[in-house]
Amino acid sequence: MELKQYQDAFEMLKKGRQCDLSWLFRLREEGMAAFLQKGFPTVKDNAWRYTDVTAIREAAFVPEGESIQPARLDRPLEGVEVLDIFVAIKTFPELLEKYLGRQAGHEGNPFTALNTGLFRSGTFIRISDGVILKEPIRIVHSASPARKAGAFQRRTIILMGKGSKASIVETYVAGDGQNYFTNAVTEIVLEEGAQMEHCKIQQEAPEAFHIAMTQVAQRRGSSFVSFALSTGARLMRNDCRVALTEEGASCELNGLYLGDKDQVLDHQTFVDHQKPDGKSDQFFKGLLAGNSRGVFRGHVMVRQDAQRTDAHQTNKNLLLSDTAKVDTQPQLEILADDVKCGHGSAIGQLQEDAVFYLRSRGIGEKEAARMLAQGFAREVIERSSLSFMKETLLELVSEKLGKQFNSLNGQWATGNE
Amino acid sequence: MLEIKNLHVSVEGVEILKGIDLKVNAGEVHAIMGPNGSGKSTLARVLAGHPAYVVTKGIVTYEGKDLLAIPVEERARQGVFLAFQYPIDIPGVNNAYFLKAALNEIRKAKGLEELDAMEFLELLKEKMKIVEMDASFLNRPVNEGFSGGEKKRNEILQMAVLSPKLAILDETDSGLDIDALKIVAGGVDKMRSPDRAILLVTHYQRMLDYITPDYVHVLMGGKIVLSGGKDLAFKLEEKGYEWVRA
Numbered sequence: 001m002e003l004k005q006y007q008d009a010f011e012m013l014k015k016g017r018q019c020d021l022s023w024l025f026r027l028r029e030e031g032m033a034a035f036l037q038k039g040f041p042t043v044k045d046n047a048w049r050y051t052d053v054t055a056i057r058e059a060a061f062v063p064e065g066e067s068i069q070p071a072r073l074d075r076p077l078e079g080v081e082v083l084d085i086f087v088a089i090k091t092f093p094e095l096l097e098k099y100l101g102r103q104a105g106h107e108g109n110p111f112t113a114l115n116t117g118l119f120r121s122g123t124f125i126r127i128s129d130g131v132i133l134k135e136p137i138r139i140v141h142s143a144s145p146a147r148k149a150g151a152f153q154r155r156t157i158i159l160m161g162k163g164s165k166a167s168i169v170e171t172y173v174a175g176d177g178q179n180y181f182t183n184a185v186t187e188i189v190l191e192e193g194a195q196m197e198h199c200k201i202q203q204e205a206p207e208a209f210h211i212a213m214t215q216v217a218q219r220r221g222s223s224f225v226s227f228a229l230s231t232g233a234r235l236m237r238n239d240c241r242v243a244l245t246e247e248g249a250s251c252e253l254n255g256l257y258l259g260d261k262d263q264v265l266d267h268q269t270f271v272d273h274q275k276p277d278g279k280s281d282q283f284f285k286g287l288l289a290g291n292s293r294g295v296f297r298g299h300v301m302v303r304q305d306a307q308r309t310d311a312h313q314t315n316k317n318l319l320l321s322d323t324a325k326v327d328t329q330p331q332l333e334i335l336a337d338d339v340k341c342g343h344g345s346a347i348g349q350l351q352e353d354a355v356f357y358l359r360s361r362g363i364g365e366k367e368a369a370r371m372l373a374q375g376f377a378r379e380v381i382e383r384s385s386l387s388f389m390k391e392t393l394l395e396l397v398s399e400k401l402g403k404q405f406n407s408l409n410g411q412w413a414t415g416n417e
Numbered sequence: 418m419l420e421i422k423n424l425h426v427s428v429e430g431v432e433i434l435k436g437i438d439l440k441v442n443a444g445e446v447h448a449i450m451g452p453n454g455s456g457k458s459t460l461a462r463v464l465a466g467h468p469a470y471v472v473t474k475g476i477v478t479y480e481g482k483d484l485l486a487i488p489v490e491e492r493a494r495q496g497v498f499l500a501f502q503y504p505i506d507i508p509g510v511n512n513a514y515f516l517k518a519a520l521n522e523i524r525k526a527k528g529l530e531e532l533d534a535m536e537f538l539e540l541l542k543e544k545m546k547i548v549e550m551d552a553s554f555l556n557r558p559v560n561e562g563f564s565g566g567e568k569k570r571n572e573i574l575q576m577a578v579l580s581p582k583l584a585i586l587d588e589t590d591s592g593l594d595i596d597a598l599k600i601v602a603g604g605v606d607k608m609r610s611p612d613r614a615i616l617l618v619t620h621y622q623r624m625l626d627y628i629t630p631d632y633v634h635v636l637m638g639g640k641i642v643l644s645g646g647k648d649l650a651f652k653l654e655e656k657g658y659e660w661v662r663a
Contacts, residue, residue, distance in 0.1 A: 141641070321534040352468065360465050360495035361519035361575065362526070375509025375558065382509075 002057050003039055006151075009063035010117055021027040022390040023097045024089065025293070031116030040112050047108070050295040050327050051237045051266045056209050061151035063118050064403070079131035080166075085122030085155055096124070099157055101359075103187035103215040109239070111195075111211045115153045115185040122155035125168065129161035129191070135389055136167035136197075143182060143208065144175025154184040160194035160222075165196040165389055172212075174205035174232070176258035182233075184212040192221035192246070197225045199389050201396065204232035206261070213239045220246035225385055229257040229393055230265050231400045241270040242280070244306075250279035256377055257284075258397065259324070260404050261291030266295035268314075273306035273336075282313035285380040287373055289404055297329045304335040315345040318376050320369075370405040374398060418443045418614045419484075419583055424475035426463050432473070433459045435639035443582070444611040448625055448650060449618045451636035452658045457618045458502055458553075460636070464616075465499035466492050471537035479583065493519075494526035496582030500572040500589050507559035512571070515543065515559050516578055521575040523536075523579055544577040548604040564599035573604045584608070585616045590624040622654035635661050 010032045014025070030321040040057040073082050081088075089096045098122055101116050121137050141154050158168060172182060203211045210233040211240060216224055230236055242251045255263040265288075271280045276387055286294035296315040319325040330343035348371050358368035377397045419441040426434035430486070433456045445559070451457050451488050466489035477484040484492065501656045507515065520540075521531040532540065541555065543565065548570045560568050567587055576584055586605065587649075590598055606628045609615065617630060625647065633639045633649040643649065643661055 021608055226605075337456075351505070354505050354507055356467055356489065357501065357507065358515070358519075359489040360493055360501075361515075361579065362497055362522040363519055364490050365488075366523070367518070368490075371510050371515070372507065375507055378509035 010228040034113035064150040079128035081126045088124035119153040119155040126156045127164040143177030144174035156186040163193040165195045169199040171201040181209040186214045188216040190234040192220045202230040210236040216242040218249040224251040231258040238345040243272040249379040253282045255284040260289040273302045286317040289320035295324040302334045420478040477608040498581030500586040502588040504568040506561045513555040563593035
């Protein structure tokens with residue numbers, strides 16, 4: 001049976017020390033039960049209708065047991081803790097009991113449930129009240145050491161105290177892994193007035209699978225700015241769910257996905273405006289070549305209480321081949337009456353006139369197309385209010401597009417509008 | 418430098434140019450004038466190699482080579498330049514970066530060393546004086562958010578930097594107020610040189626106040642119906658295109 005290796009892994013885990021607190025044991029058992037009961041979702045589940053995970057199920061990945069080297073600070077900083085998640089569970093059991101699995105519940109999402117049941121590695125970050133970090137904290141999730149066809153369950157918890165400020169980068173790289181499955185869950189809590197910038201860079205191996213859930217809870221007046229760059233993996237599903245649980249919180253979610261060959265890159269967001277005077281701005285762009293497919297599904301919920309909400313979402317896509325595809329579905333659900341909301345999406349091709357313009361200045365056809373594609377991608381990076389990482393993001397984009405266009409032989413699609 | 422013989426051109430099956438003959442030598446400035454819809458812009462775009470236009474008959478020779486057989490970018494590298502009537506916005510592509518890439522492609526084709534960032538910036542500053550352009554334009558995306566006049570100035574700046582042998586200016590004066598016209602046309606005039614030919618495509622005579630052409634041709638109904646010296650432009654301004662028709 002396709003789920004057996006996960007069940008076996010759980011039986012093993014139950015005997016070990018990563019399960020030895022009663023609340024943790026209970027939480028894991030609930031997660032595992034929820035996962036085993038439903039198994040992997042299928043395209044018949046509305047939430048997964050654009051994301052076919054059959055290949056993950058059939059590949060029968062074996063859960064990795066090794067603990068991966070956790071993120072740590074180069075030098076200790078006052079008011080900042082960066083710990084292996086199991087060290088954190090041992091050191092602050094009550095705190096972890098309070099937060100672990102609270103933001104990312106396992107009810108609606110089988111992958112989150114699986115992660116809760118089986119996570120074997122992870123990072124805990126706590127920034128104390130009023131602490132302002134100048135340097136970003138970097139977490140590198142490397143898929144090594146990996147056995148063949150391993151499944152990595154990663155868990156990250158980030159707690160930002162009142163009025164604190166920090167930037168965090170989570171990078172997913174192949175390491176020496178090739179054919180593997182990453183299942184990541186990140187839980188973030190921003191207390192009153194906290195400000196966080198979060199960059200998620202997904203550069204998994206071309207044959208890898210990547211499923212990620214970032215779940216954020218924002219208290220009064222806090223601000224969350226995120227950027228998700230997705231270039232790797234054969235199949236990616238990236239969920240970002242933000243709950244603005246108190247007044248005056250704001251979030252800005254940016255994303256850029258660059259697909260080629262047979263990649264499927266799927267971004268889904270859910271922004272839940274629960275209280276008045278919240279603000280959310282989403283801007284996602286996709287560049288899709290070859291037979292790749294992009295998905296953007298953004299759901300903004302404005303609850304009855306959330307008056308004077310200002311919520312916007314935009315998704316723009318550029319199809320570089322006739323066989324690339326995109327599904328885009330921005331969605332607004334508004335229950336309050338005094339709101340400012342908007343959404344829009346666009347799908348286009350490289351403009352023939354623009355290609356001609358660049359060529360008429362001596363720039364070769366392939367280079368012209370590459371410049372236009374890069375220009376398209378650049379906008380989302382420059383428009384974002386990230387205070388760091390912009391140069392790095394531009395370099396990563398330029399690297400991927402460079403490779404992509406080098407392998408093309410004048411085979412990209414253009415259109416007039 | 419440029420010789421056009423019996424050129425017929427169609428767009429989406431409709432014949433626009435119906436047999437153009439024109440000879441342009443290095444050092445000369447030719448004005449192509451004509452009413453709207455006469456085919457002036459078609460001629461300009463065909464010479465630059467716009468893919469929407471289909472040459473059904475005729476020959477265009479540029480420096481002894483069959484121009485129509487040369488790909489668009491290769492024409493530019495060999496010295497052909499078109500200043501667009503409607504310059505295209507290129508979002509996300511920095512103006513200076515774009516211009517440096519273009520110049521270095523052309524230099525490579527000429528067997529010259531590519532310019533590095535410092536050398537390029539020096540050259541650029543020099544050329545920007547010609548069109549009195551502000552340095553802030555360099556770091557903006559190509560043409561995006563530019564006013565009509567700024568776009569036209571940007572075209573002439575590109576021409577100055579790329580230093581073509583054959584410059585074709587498609588309605589460069591349209592949409593310009595008097596002050597902008599003076600700067601843009603003055604910039605073009607400064608680029609007259611014995612080894613460069615300039616083809617000015619225009620509806621009005623007013624640009625010719627700043628750039629005196631050696632020859633004026635009237636294009637109507639897809640054919641050159643009248644050619645003459647600079648005085649012809651004044652006559653047209655005075656009497657209108659109907660006078661030629663009659």
